[in-house]
Structures are given as structure tokens and as C-alpha cells.
Amino acid sequence: MNQNSVHEVVELLQDMMVLTAQNLTRMEVADHYRVIKELGKGKYGKVTLVTHRQRGTPMALKLLPKSSTDLRNFLYEYCIALFLSAHPNIISMFGIAFESVDHYGFLYEAALQSDLISIIKPREGIPEEAAKLCTKQLVSALEFIHSRGLVYRDVKPENVLLFGQDCQCVKLTDFGLTRPRGTRLKLVSGVIPYTAPELSDTANKEGLPIDATLDCWAFGVLLFCLITGYFPWEKTLPSDPFFDDFIVWQETGSTEDLSRHWRKLTIEAMDMMKELLALKPSERGPVSKALRHLDHPWRVDNWKIIEGL
Template structure:
């Protein structure tokens, strides 16, 4: 339980001052944990809103930065999420509602959480490879979310199925977990804290990459994962070879988009805009608009996190 991590005598300082977390939120059970901390269920006391509370111990913070008006540095994740919130946020990106500092121990992030949701890794594990029209619906939303991030100076750097949350009622998805995120820049990055099997050849070989080609490579891995039921590469040599082997029947148009995203040379990969105008992406618009994807909605897993 999260309460065990909180000591009554500690000062818990939120973004609006010294307002105690326990006066605003009720903490629940563990939802999951990873390299950057643990996530718990929660509820906002003022209106009963379901939330997720992410615990980040100080020693797990990868990057620090300063916020306007704050004396002490905060995790880059907080700064990026606050930056996105200040421009109104995006439906495909998780929204940070609040954050708290536990002096000397770490940080707590309060995040929105759909009442019936499941991460895409579990969604695929339960259902197997997704029909292309469903994969397209999810994929378009992720690409649009990344366009929003890049337009507002943020690069996620860890796009993968575990960091995509599906609302199983509406089939809407959100990009979550900005623990590997950074401020967007035109020049190359020389540090990477994302997931290696989603990383591009240039990182494996040269420990250097640029934001857009990295994001597009990860999108290629993600789309392959959705339509084939598993990721295309497990080992460094497979990543460097950059030649996915399709293990299921996948349309030629979908294969061509995946292979374009997984081009060995970064400069040969598409932009996010080029992905959205690809024939495979264009081909699914009419079906989505007609709502045909929701026909078997009742068969979707109804797992409440």
C-alpha cells in the first residue's frame, strides 16, 4: 500500500503549496511497477474521480529540471506533463492533475485514469494479434498524440505497448509514462532510458539518435506488435538487420508502412505526417467513421485497473 511509503511526520508539498495528499486523495491498491516507480489506484475526495498515483523514489529519477517558481529541482517527467497541461493537454496523452514532494524521499504524481482501462500489452496478450482495422484505430491515435507532443516541445522516447492505455469502453487510447521523456531538440541525443527492443539501429550501433526517427522506429515496432501479436526484434543483431519477418497474414499496405517505419537509415523513415497520409492509414477512415469497429464492443476485455 502507498500509505506505508508515506510517513505522517513528513511534509508532503503539492504544486499549490503544503496541502497534504491525504486531505485530497484516497490511495488504493498497486496497479503496477516498473523502472521508474510504482503506480497505485486512487480517488479524489472532492468528487470521487478515479485517479492513478505514481510514486517516484528520488534514486529512480533519471533527469532533473527546474520549474518556474520552484527552488528545488523536480523530475523531468513532472516538468513535461505540466508543460503539456498548460497548453490544454490532448485526449491521447495522460493528464497530470497534481504532484507532491515528499521531502528527502521522492515524488507523487496524480494522473487521470479511465475507470475501465487496460494497457495495450495486456490487451494484446488476452486477444492475440489485433484485426488491422482495430490496430489502425489505435495506431492513428498514438501517432496523433505524438504529433501533439512534438508540436509542444516534448519527446516521449519510450513508445511501446505497455505505455499505451486502452479505454475498453470507447477504444480510445492514451500515451502514458513520461519517465524516459525529454525536451524536444533538433540535434542528436546521446542518452537513452527507454526500452532496448524498441530502440533503433543507430542507438545500438552509435549510441546516438534524433527524436523523430526514434519515435517513428518505435511506432513501426508497435504496429508490428499489434498486427502480429509480438514485437519483431528481440536481439541487437535483429534490430541492426532491420528486416522484420511477418508471422501472420498482414496486408501489403500495412507491411509497407511497418517496413518504412523500420528503415535502417533514419533519414529514410517517414515523418509523422507521412505516416498519417500512408495508403493503409487512409484506407481505414471510412470504416472508423461508420462506427463498425464497435460492433463487437461487448467482447472486449472489461478489466478495471
């Protein structure tokens, strides 16, 4: 997608926001929905499972407090989720946005089987077949987002919802951080494993124009978690010894100092990580590079099983 097309998407989103604001329904949740349980909570607000009082339809309701939520930010998140929801691996929206006395809210498809983080076993990950099913679906969703000139910016297992056993169907959710490609972001220290290293250059006061390589980095970290049950590092900073050893591997090819968690990966899986987690953004991605490795074992124990057949 060229820059003109990105501008067209931005203009479309702005038009959607204006129309949504003009038609924002005023109502109280309890008048129309029965609250079943809380699904998640954060500094943004909370997500609850509700059913429609008349039809009984289960829905996920995201509520954001007016006291800490700018109306424009709410409209943006709702409209961008609506804009992307046609993809089968992106959460479906009900097209219902409203405001109550204290909250802004919108409704979307409920994931009754929770999210990806709930099935990742520490020190084990998830079954390799399930990890590969996730990979195919998440690549499809991320490529769809990127084809619209957008960068998702929040790839993590908590934002991958489960719709079926063994990851037969997964869907991305939560688009509050999604931005058009080229948007300049203030740089931050790499405080979480998913933060791409170029975002840690806090000496750059002008910020960084974002692109899809940020999602590729976070996607590589996610796959490492699925395969091993560990994060590869805590912070993407040289002060983190695990990340520093990773830098040495990427720059020299020497695996001698990599943590033992990397030993779970086959040569093919290591090659996949080298591509998705390239230190230079120009050498990284796209996310579809992961698809080249689907026909090869990713875990050493699975390779041994195949060898023994």
C-alpha cells in the same frame, strides 16, 4: 519547428519547473487520498489508483522515492506532462504536484481500463479495426509532441492507456524520457525491440542528437505487435537472426528469409513497415506515413475475407 522555437520550449519548461518547485505542496498521501490499488510498478517508483477523500474523484498517483529520484528530474517529468496534456490523446493532468516525507508525487487522469499491452493477444494481436483506431490517435499525439520540438522516446504498449472499448480512445502517458529535439544521447546496444538501430553504434562516443525518427521506429514496432501479436525481433542488432533477416529485406527487397510472422501482413502493411522501419533515419517517417495505409487491409486473413465478398 525551428531550433529557435525548440529553445523557447526549453526555456518555458525551465520556467515551469522553477515555479513548480517554489509552490510544491507538502503533504502525506493518506491525509487527502484513499489508496484503492496498485496500477504499476518499476524502478522509477509506482503508480496507484486513489480517490480524493472528500470528492471521491478517481485519480492515478505517481510516486517516486526521494532516495532515488533527483528533484530536478521529477519536476521535469511533471512539467513536460503538464505542457503536453492539452492534446486529447495525451493523459490529462490535475495540476497537483507535491512532496511527502519519502516521496515526490503528482496526480493524473486514471485509466480504469488498463493499457494496450493488456489486450494484445500473443500470436494474434488485436482486431484490425482497433489497431487502425490506435494508429490514428497515436499519430495525432506523436505529431503534437514533435510539433513542440520534443521527442517522446518511449513508444510501447504499456504507455498507451485505454479509455473506452476497442481502442475508441487511447492516450499516451509517461514522459520521463521525453527530450527536446537535438539533445545528445549516449548510445546503447539495441537491447529491446523498440530501440532504433542507429542507437546501437556504441563506437560513437559523442552520442546522437535525437529527432522524431526514433519515435517513428518504435511506432512501427508497436504496430507490428498490434497486427501480429509478436515482436519482429528481440534486439536491433545483426546478431539477432530475425533482425538480420529484416536488414536483408530492407536492403534487397527479398522476403524469402523473413520470419513467418511477417506473412500475416498484406503487401500494403509491408509497405507501411518498410517506411516506418527504414534503416536510415533520413528515409524513415514521419509517423503520419501510417495514415496512408488505413484504407487497405493489414492482415492477410482480412484480405481473404474481403476477396470472398
